[in-house]
Every structure is written in C-alpha cells, then in structure tokens.
Amino acid sequence: MSWEEEFNQALASFGAVTPEPFEYRIHYDDTGRITMCTMQQHPKDTQYLVVDRNLYDHYYQYKVNVQRKCLEKIAIDLGIRVKLKKSNHGYAVVKHHAGLVLESNETYLDVEYYDTIN
Numbered sequence: 001m002s003w004e005e006e007f008n009q010a011l012a013s014f015g016a017v018t019p020e021p022f023e024y025r026i027h028y029d030d031t032g033r034i035t036m037c038t039m040q041q042h043p044k045d046t047q048y049l050v051v052d053r054n055l056y057d058h059y060y061q062y063k064v065n066v067q068r069k070c071l072e073k074i075a076i077d078l079g080i081r082v083k084l085k086k087s088n089h090g091y092a093v094v095k096h097h098a099g100l101v102l103e104s105n106e107t108y109l110d111v112e113y114y115d116t117i118n
Contacts, residue, residue: 024056025049026071028064083117090115 001009020040025048027036035046037059042048049064055071062071084091084098094100095110102108 024051024053026051026056026059026062026064028066030066032064032066034059034062034064084114085117087113087115089113 022039025038027046027048090113092102095112
C-alpha cells in the first residue's frame with residue numbers, strides 16, 4: 001500500500017468534519033453596556049442577543065435596552081455645528097470638493113475658501 005492510499009484511508013476513518021456553525025452574539029451587562037461579541041466558542045452564563053452579521057460588525061453603534069432585550073442605536077451628537085459660506089478667506093478647500101480641507105502647509109492648484117457665518 002502506498003503512503004497516499006494509507007493517508008487517504010486514515011483520513012476517511014476520521015469521518016466527515018463539519019465546521020461549527022456561526023451564531024453572532026452580542027454580550028452585555030446589567031446596564032446594557034456591550035461587553036463582548038462572539039461568533040463561536042461562546043462563554044457560558046452571560047447575557048446575550050443573537051444578531052445578524054451586519055449588526056455584529058457594527059456593534060459599537062448600539063447599546064442594549066435590558067428591559068426590552070433589544071439593541072438601540074446610539075445617538076451620536078458631537079455638539080459642533082458651524083455653518084459655512086463661500087468666501088475669499090477662511091478654510092482652504094479643493095475647488096468643487098468642500099470636504100477636502102487643505103492644511104496650512106498644503107498647496108493645490110484649484111482652491112476655494114469657506115468661512116463661518118456669524
């Protein structure tokens with residue numbers, strides 16, 4: 001018997017190997033703070049919610065409502081609101097791309113400026 005046949009015979013003796021299924025869990029404490037996320041080898045004796053892959057990937061945007069046992073999106077309000085208008089001075093940006101703010105040491109060919117509205 002060749003080594004390949006012997007190897008295949010030994011491999012067949014193990015039987016079919018089925019991978020452990022994924023179950024996405026978000027674990028939380030009594031206050032609703034998310035303490036960990038697991039998809040396999042789940043710890044015992046913890047509070048958790050079973051979620052889909054999308055919620056699992058974006059867990060940091062949520063908190064747990066302990067009474068209702070569901071996720072609630074966290075409202076993030078940085079409290080910073082500045083209205084801008086086109087100007088001849090102020091914040092230098094790439095022309096037609098106001099989201100691309102230029103630092104003081106950067107140069108660009110087509111620049112426009114935005115300043116705050118008082």
